[in-house]
Amino acid sequence: MNRDRQGMITAVVPVKSFSVAKSRLADILPPDLRARLARAMAGDVLAVLTQIAEIDAVLVVTEDPSVARLARASGAAVLLEPGLNGYNAATEAAARFLGPDRTMLLVPGDLPALAADDIRRLIAAHGEAPCLTLVPDRIKDGTNALMVTPADTLSFCFGPASFDRHRKAAQKAGLAVQSLELETIGFDLDRPEDLAAVAQLRLGPQSRAVFDVLEHDGLTTNNKNIRRPFGSETDAISRREKTMTITREDILDRTASGARITDDEALALLDFDDLVPLTEAARTLRDAGHGDIVTFSRKVFIPLTHLCRDVCHYCTFAHPPKKGESAFMTPAEVLAVAEAGKRAGCKEALFTLGDKPELRYRAAREQLAELGYADTVSYIEAMAAMVLKETGLLPHVNGGVMTADEIARLRKVSVSQGIMLETVSTRLSERGGPHFGSPDKLPAPRLQMMRQAGAAAIPFTSGILIGIGETRQERIESLLALRDIHENHGGHIQEIIIQNFRAKADTKMANAPEPDLDEQVWTIAMARLIFGPTMNIQSPPNLRPEELAALINAGINDWGGISPVTPDHVNPEAPWPQIMALERETEKAGKILTERLAAYPPYALDAARWLDAGLHGALLRHQDSEGYARPDNWIAGSGTQPPTLFAKPPAMRANDTLHAIIDRAFAGKRLSEDEIVRLFAARGGEYEFVRAKADELREAICGDDVSYVVTRNINYTNICYFKCQFCAFSKGKMSENLRGRPYNLPLEEIRRRVVEAWHRGGTEVCLQGGIHPEYTGQTYLDICETIRKAEPAMHIHAFSPLEVWQGAETLGLSVPDFLVALKEAGLSSMPGTAAEILDDEVRRDLCPDKINTAQWMEVVEAAHMAGIRTTATIMFGHIDRPVHWARHILRVREIQEKTGGFTEFVGLPFVPMETPIYLKNRSRLGPTYREAMLMHAVARLALNPVLTNIQASWVKLGAEGLSDCLTAGANDAGGTLMEETITRSAGAVHGQEMAPHEFVEMIRALGRTPRLRNTLYETAPESRMQRAFQAPPLEPSINTLASKYDR
Known part of the structure; x- marks a missing residue:
């Protein structure tokens, strides 16, 4: 056509x-x-x-x-x-x-x-x-x-x-x-x-x-000859009327169990005023989708302009131009507000403004021209881009009614957009209604914009305003219209706001009645029933500050944006609650307040679908493993101050499911993947509970001893032909404080370092390095023989499963045969590194050319069968998620149940600063502090009783982090190291050496007993301890440069 x-x-x-x-x-x-x-x-x-x-x-x-x-x-x-x-x-x-x-x-x-x-x-x-x-x-x-x-x-x-x-x-x-x-x-x-x-x-x-x-009901079969099975139409109507009460209860029961409520069923509840069963059904749905989490976003409010072509009768945000007042905030003013928000810990920059002011006011057109922009949307686009670039805050844009092209342009500079539907009632736009004279409040263009946002895959916010003259039926029809758009356009609506009208002085509706609490509760509950368990239902806490528990009990799971910096410009008479006070009120209602981002977790975790590629890095920098906001500034290895933990957790709350999982762990049962994921999801009081239970189990198994080992790390080369995206050791920036220039240690320098370590009280040398393109299995055999000749009593803890795999391959040997050769050459045990995450879903992106999960497990099991014990490690907090951690832990347990060859489990938080994957905007900023603590706590619980030693890495966590882990299930502090370069290459400030007396002081400060051990967790000889505490300073190390690999 x-x-x-x-x-x-x-x-x-x-x-x-x-x-x-x-x-x-x-x-x-x-x-x-x-x-x-x-x-x-x-x-x-x-x-x-x-x-x-x-x-x-x-x-x-x-x-x-x-x-x-x-x-x-x-x-x-x-x-x-x-x-x-x-x-x-x-x-x-x-x-x-x-x-x-x-x-x-x-x-x-x-x-x-x-x-x-x-x-x-x-x-x-x-x-x-x-x-x-x-x-x-x-x-x-x-x-x-x-x-x-x-x-x-x-x-x-x-x-x-x-x-x-x-x-x-x-x-x-x-x-x-x-x-x-x-x-x-x-x-x-x-x-x-x-x-x-x-x-x-x-x-x-x-x-x-x-x-x-x-x-x-059997009404779709054999109907050709059926005549009036319900009797007369009058009889049928009578029967339906008689069963209406039962039908409504049935509707609630079906919906609470997960069935989708139909439009007619929702409308059948219009005059159902019994809030007890209604809110019970809504809470059941909400808890099925969100558990005990109630979220909020720490935001800064940027009112780009108060001018608007609409004249809503309840609004004080919009007003005509005022003498001496700019039509728009200037870029400098926008940036100043955003920077204040950043200093206060905000992650979201909420841009809000009047609708198309340039169509009504000359002042708007003139200032836009002065600023160099053709229209308001172009200015929003520029300001959002500026805030994102200069502060890292994530823009959310409420830009009014826009075209598909304008929406698409803003998608490149914002992580979410929104527009309140308010109502589908055109009646309210007629003369005498609150929207009369406001063309942008007509429902049709707003609904059309939401469809276009769905087509553009934009995480979108909408909702309704109650108490402005609409009927209950119009509310339900508004919610059903939003549901239809959400379901038919890709599921892009990420939250539904139920906002109650507040009368404001100097408006046409200053004396209009406000909706009472029961009416708001009824509407929230209906929204939850209509949208089901997973939708985010929000109600602003500042508009009903004394009734927060009732709003939670009605079925919400989100409080919206809370600003520690700027007022609620739309409702200036209603100040934001303090976040700590909001947390207390949320906890009183039995929920856990959790900070989120402008893009809710399902959208943040699927950023490839929902966000422009240019925003991925900014989002990941603010995101934890479940898609929520990072709650503090701590980064593994960075030296930043850890958040304060309770020395003795306060009264702790945990639901029956969590209690049951931990009871199974104490009994030594193998936990399921879902159960371990549930432990990793613990927040608030649940997090404190999991930590405390893990520490209780540690005390029952290990007593009060905290072990550590005097060891020397020897990284024999930083040249590697693998392309692991997390590794900065062989690919970090050229800096003497990080990896330095390419080097390859000769055997004599390795021997010298081993002898020096022995004289300083060491019982172990730990050897790892890059996979040098000229190395073969013979290289690793030569290293072992050199050390064994230099110090026969030194324990050789060397070579990851990757090096063993590569060494066997270069010599044409099977892995078991090469392990036997290494053992004969002097190898005592192996580090279980190169494990990263034992799940190929992650490894395909993180380390695509490395050995896969099955190959890693094959090498480790073969080592155990050969009498070579290994550690088990996990490197977490990059592109992984708790489900991958659970699979990793279960695979470690599987091997341990089979071989018993692991000496300890070591959690290694990802240190991101100089890694390729982080610098390419493809990873998070490492685990959060909560996640780092939980890794040790969950490992203690999930590996009980097959693996009893849980080690924390002071190199990654710092001394304070190590101390906290020792109260969260860990019983081992790792090694003194003497020198360490791999983690420092990634940008860590820790890693050179923690002297034995520093370990002892830290352990005793916890009221625990320090114990110097060897690699196999036997107590070290007294002679070794004396040497270690009297150790002279290290001689300068010499790294022989490999100039052919310099670049």
Whole structure:
């Protein structure tokens, strides 16, 4: 079809009153079910038509105001024509309304399986004007859809044999005629015998929900000869009325158990005022989706302009230009607010403003011109980009009604966008209503913008405003309209706000009554029932500060943005609560306050789908492993101060599930993947509880001893041909304070360092390095033999499974045979490094050319079988998630149950600063402090009783972090190291050496007993301890440069 020759396409949907629809089904369905079915089919038809880009407008023709409300909620325009006499009259009214300049696409409202692709095929097939395209019904007797250009040139002939009658009418009018058979358009629902066939189709979601009820009641089979199973229509109505109370309870029970509430079921609860069962069902749903977490975003509020072309009767945010006041905040003012927010720990920059002020005010146009921008959206775009670049705050934009192009532009500079629907009621935009004179508050453009945001995959915020004159039915219809858009456009709506109207002085609604608490509670509960367990339902705490527990009990799981810097510019009379006070009130209601980002966790964790690639790095820098906000500034290895932990946890709360998991762990049972993930999800009081229980288990198994070992790290080369994305040791910046220049230690220097370590009280040397392209298995054998000759009593702890795999391969040996050779050359034990995360889902991106999970496990099991014990390590906090940690721990347990060869489990927090993956904006900033503590606590619980030693790395955590881990399940402090370069290459400030007396002082400060051990956890000889405490300073180390690898 040539759009230029045909004009704009309007889809016309005639819809009779639902109460009298589908009368030919009266023999099988009572009136309320027929009305429910008709409403569902119409809703599905409108949902399809409003998402098709080729259609310029959708027009519903009806005489029923309730149908009109559904149409407007779906984003359609309405031609309300009282006294219509049948389908032909409705169609003719639409044709007159459209006139000669438009193409009319006529679609009935009772196509339960309508597919958008069939509508597109019809549009594509339609010829040039004047033209009629017909789509027959299944038996080619009736006309199920047609497309005519011009719209007002055909005499409509719906009824028996309408397909042929329309052909003849078109020929008489001089229209070219063609027909097209389309399955989902040709299949309508009129007769009882149609029910069984329709039930087998791929139905729209609303139709399917009704058919599920019909199928459950046995009404979709063998209907051809059934006559009035419900008796008379009066009897049927009477029965439904008698069971209404039961039906409502059933609705709540079904919904609370996870069933999707239908539109009609939601509307059936309009006058259901018993808040006890209503909120109980809402809470059950909320807890199924969010557990005990209630979130908030620490934000800064940037009111870019207070000018607005709209004149909402309750608003004090927008006002006309004032003498001496700028129309817009200047870039310097914007940046100053953002920087203040950053200093206060904010992660979100909320841009809010009036709608299209330049269309109304010269002052807005003039200042935009002075600033160098064509319009308000261009200025928002620039300011959001500036704030993101200069401060790292994540922009969320409430920019008013925008076009698809404007939305797409802002997607490049913001992590989320939003617009309040407020209401689908056009009645409130009529004279005397709160939205009169405010064109941007009409529901149709706002709904259309939300559809466009869904098409652009933008995390989106919306909601309703209650108490401005709307009815309960209009609230429910507004929520249902939002649900339809969310479900039909990719699931992009990330939160629904239920905001209560607050009367403000100097407005037209200054004396209007505010909604009471019960009304807000009812609406929140209904929103939860309509949107189900996973949607984020929000209610601002500053608008109901004394009733926070009631809002939580109604089903919310989010408080919205809270600013420690800026006021609520939309409700300036209502100050933000202090975050600590909000935390206390949330805990009183049995929930855990958790900070989130502007993009909620499911959207943050799926950033490849939902965010522009240019925003990924900024988001990851603020994000923890579950997609929530990092709660503090601590970074592993950075020297930043850890957050304060309670020396003795306060009264701790944990739900029954958590208690049961920990009881199983204490009993030595193997925990499931889901159970371990649940432990890692512990926050607030639950986190303190898990830490305390892990420490209790540590005390029961290990007593008060804290062990440590005097060891020397020897990194024999920093040249490596692997491309691990987390490694800065061989790829960090060229700095003498980090990895320095490429080197390769000769055997003599290795020997010298071993001898020096022995004289300083060492019992172990730990050798690791890059995989040098010239190294073979013989290199590793030579290193072992050199050390064994130099100091026969020194324990050689060397070579990761990767080096063993590579060494065996270069010598043409099997892994077991090469391990035997290493043991004969002097190897005593192996570090279980190169494990990183034992899950190939992570390894494919993190270390794609390294050995995979199965190969790592193969080497370690072979080592254990050869009598070579190993450590087990995990390097966490980069691109991994708790589910990967759980799988890793379970694989460690699996090996330990089989071989018993692990000496300890070591948690190694990812140190990000100089790693390639972080510098490429592809990783988080390492684990949060909570996650680092939990790794040791969960390992203690999940590995009980098969692995009893849990070690914390002071190199990664610092002395304070190590101390905290020793009260969270760890019993070992690791080694003195003497010198360490791998972690320092990644940017860590720790790592050179922690002297034995420093270990002793730290351990005794905890009221624990220090114990010097060897590699196998035996107590070290007294002679070694004396040497260690009297050790002279290290001689300068000499790294022989490998100039051919310098770059």
